[in-house]
Amino acid sequence: MSSVDSSPLSKSEKPRAAVSKYKRILLKLSGEALTGDADFGIDPKVLDRMALEIGQLVGIGVQVGIVVGGGNLFRGAALHEAGMERVTGDHMGMLATVMNALAMRDALERSNIRSRVMSAIPMSGVVEHYDRRTAIRYLTSGDVVLFSAGTGNPFFTTDSAACLRGIEIDADVVVKATKVDGVYNKDPVKFDDAVKYDELSYDDALDQKLGVMDLTAICLVRDHDMPVRVFNMNKPGALLNLVVGGKEGTLIHRG
Numbered sequence: 101m102s103s104v105d106s107s108p109l110s111k112s113e114k115p116r117a118a119v120s121k122y123k124r125i126l127l128k129l130s131g132e133a134l135t136g137d138a139d140f141g142i143d144p145k146v147l148d149r150m151a152l153e154i155g156q157l158v159g160i161g162v163q164v165g166i167v168v169g170g171g172n173l174f175r176g177a178a179l180h181e182a183g184m185e186r187v188t189g190d191h192m193g194m195l196a197t198v199m200n201a202l203a204m205r206d207a208l209e210r211s212n213i214r215s216r217v218m219s220a221i222p223m224s225g226v227v228e229h230y231d232r233r234t235a236i237r238y239l240t241s242g243d244v245v246l247f248s249a250g251t252g253n254p255f256f257t258t259d260s261a262a263c264l265r266g267i268e269i270d271a272d273v274v275v276k277a278t279k280v281d282g283v284y285n286k287d288p289v290k291f292d293d294a295v296k297y298d299e300l301s302y303d304d305a306l307d308q309k310l311g312v313m314d315l316t317a318i319c320l321v322r323d324h325d326m327p328v329r330v331f332n333m334n335k336p337g338a339l340l341n342l343v344v345g346g347k348e349g350t351l352i353h354r355g
């Protein structure tokens with residue numbers, strides 16, 4: 101029996117629903133990305149825009165884990181340079197990530213996106229303590245999970261925390277949101293003639309010490325063969341585009 105297509109569009113012209121390339125991602129948001137145009141703190145407008153973009157992923161069925169940085173508030177290394185004991189500075193940096201995660205959760209919930217905050221440092225009454233199996237349960241049920249307080253240890257960064265959590269929760273990819281379009285052969289903020297890579301091997305990223313991500317984090321993803329995509333979060337729609345398979349930013353992988 102033949103069926104009659106009453107639609108004015110032919111089959112090939114029909115709009116298709118976006119299909120994600122990934123089932124589960126780990127998104128790293130730097131603290132500074134939350135500052136927007138200001139010098140310090142959190143810009144609610146930026147949070148709302150990010151919530152919108154994250155909501156688009158949830159809308160097409162992607163499970164989203166997020167590691168938030170704290171560099172907009174405190175960085176241990178900077179506090180140390182100013183005279184503070186390093187471990188105390190790192191503890192302050194990790195607590196800063198919890199504040200950012202609370203602000204992000206607030207923005208997500210205002211956009212009706214169910215979300216949870218977990219902390220690597222126990223903080224009873226404020227946020228849940230990180231537990232891998234519980235986190236995976238939340239992700240599977242469609243909740244966005246914000247992993248805060250980094251790894252819980254001083255001398256690490258939230259880039260390392262993002263790679264660690266990405267591996268732990270068995271994400272398909274770690275997606276690092278930055279202010280630049282990807283990984284370049286040198287810092288594009290400092291050098292106008294910097295050239296962008298579309299893709300890069302872990303070993304090249306390590307050998308060339310390309311400052312976009314710390315070397316501990318790159319070693320970790322290399323050892324566990326976890327792909328990382330670095331992209332520009334200030335480019336509207338870029339996050340959704342890369343998740344549906346678009347060529348955004350730079351892919352760091354085994355090569």
Ligand SMILES: Nc1ncnc2c1ncn2[C@@H]1O[C@H](COP(=O)(O)OP(=O)(O)O)[C@@H](O)[C@H]1O
Pocket residue numbers: 130131132169171277278279280282283284285286287288289290310311312313
């Ligand atoms: N080779 C490189 N390619 C891309 N970005 C680089 C490179 N070297 C240094 N960077 C810097 O890394 C920053 C992105 O990393 P990110 O972690 O988001 O920033 P921050 O370390 O300030 O929190 C960019 O703003 C850029 O100035």
Ligand SMILES: O=c1ccn([C@@H]2O[C@H](COP(=O)(O)OP(=O)(O)O)[C@@H](O)[C@H]2O)c(=O)[nH]1
Pocket residue numbers: 129130131132168169170171172174175176177189190191192193194196197249250251252253254255256257258259261
């Ligand atoms: O596992 C971790 C993650 C972070 N930090 C501290 O928290 C600060 C904020 O994190 P990060 O600088 O990575 O934030 P981002 O650059 O992403 O905003 C760092 O400078 C460290 O002092 C830490 O001690 N251990």
